[in-house]
Amino acid sequence: MQRANLSEAEIQLYLYILGNPGCNVADACRKLKISKSTIYRAFEKLSSLEMVNSKSNKWETELHANSLHGLIKILENEQRKNRRLIEMLKTVESRKLLHHNSQISGMEILDEEETIERYIDLSEMKWNSVFVFGSWEDFNNVRNIIPTEQKFINNRIKNGGKAFVAITKDGPATREIIDFNHEIDKKEERVSKKAEFYQKPVWVNVFDGNNYVSLWNFNSHGRIASTFIESAPLAEFYRNFIYKTIV
Missing domain, CATH: 1.10.10.10 (Winged helix-like DNA-binding domain superfamily/Winged helix DNA-binding domain)
Known part of the structure; x- marks a missing residue:
């Protein structure tokens, strides 16, 4: 003890x-x-x-x-925090090893739990807008992540961040977070649109205010995984692509 x-x-x-x-x-x-x-x-x-x-x-x-x-719960929380800190330090170290002229500062492959934790971490950062593209339905078929997204939205609203969201599939899980209602969109500082031309399971988040790109997909076992990248040109590409898809 x-x-x-x-x-x-x-x-x-x-x-x-x-x-x-x-x-x-x-x-x-x-x-x-x-x-x-x-x-x-x-x-x-x-x-x-x-x-x-x-x-x-x-x-x-x-x-x-x-x-x-009670003690075990606190230790488990500390363990999760330490694991996240270790991953962040690994990212910092990996960036040091990359060539100083590289346009990609760092890249990580995250498992399901790491993906969810990083998603919440991103929601707590300061940025102006988030640009989102993909299918929320696919990922909710393997795990209920509606509470995670609701927490992300609450943090975004609290920090004054706007959202531009292009949804590729509609469904009950999607309607829990977006109802394509203009008045609610206006209240939540969000512009949302259906973009059904792309049906593969992906959930992309990119931000105006940093160069982070979060790309969700599935691993070989059918579980949620993601690639987390810090890259100015890639972030700019996705911001422009999602914005043009919506407007």
């Missing part, structure tokens, strides 16, 4: 309560030889992690230990 960033007092208190259910603070202070103020801080930390609780109205009495699920 030390590796989970719990202090010595927090570990001792948890183990004591675990072995002595229903104990009180006085028991813990006397047995562990730790001051009441330190015990209180330790209890607050363990309580915030849902590792301990008090059955009475006062926290000093009837202490009980819970499972480690």
